Amino acid sequence: MSLDALYWDATYEIVCSLDDTYPDIVIDDVGIDQLYKMIVALPNFADDPALVNNGILNAILREWYEEKMG
Template sequence: MGNALYWDSTYEIVLNLMRAYPMVNLDTISTSQLLEMILALPNFVDEPQLANEDLLVEILRFWYEEAM
C-alpha cells in the first residue's frame, strides 16, 4: 500500500488511477464514475463529501494530460 491519498494530492491520485484503470476510456468517464473510482483506490483516505465538480474535473484533466 502506498502513501495515503487526500483530495489535495491530485497528481498522486491520477498516478494511482492510471495504475488501477489502465484501459479506461477517459472520454466516457462521468464525474460520478470518477468519484467512485477514486473512492475505490485502496490508499484513498479523505472524506468523500469534500469532493466537488470542479475538483473532479481537474483530476480528470490531469489524468487526460498524463495519458497523452
C-alpha cells in the first residue's frame, strides 16, 4: 500500500488505497456517503474533507468499479 499523501484529485491513488484497505468489498453495495467515510478514514488521506463534491466521489467510485471489474 502506498503511504503517499492522498488528495481528492488523486483518483487512481485513492482507488488503489481503497482496494488495498477493503479488498473484499462489493462495490455495488457502496453508496456515496459510505465511500466518503471510507476515503477520509484512509490513514494517508491528507486533503480537506469539505472540498469534495458528488462529482469527485462518483468519479472515484466509477474508477474503483472499473479497476475491480477490469
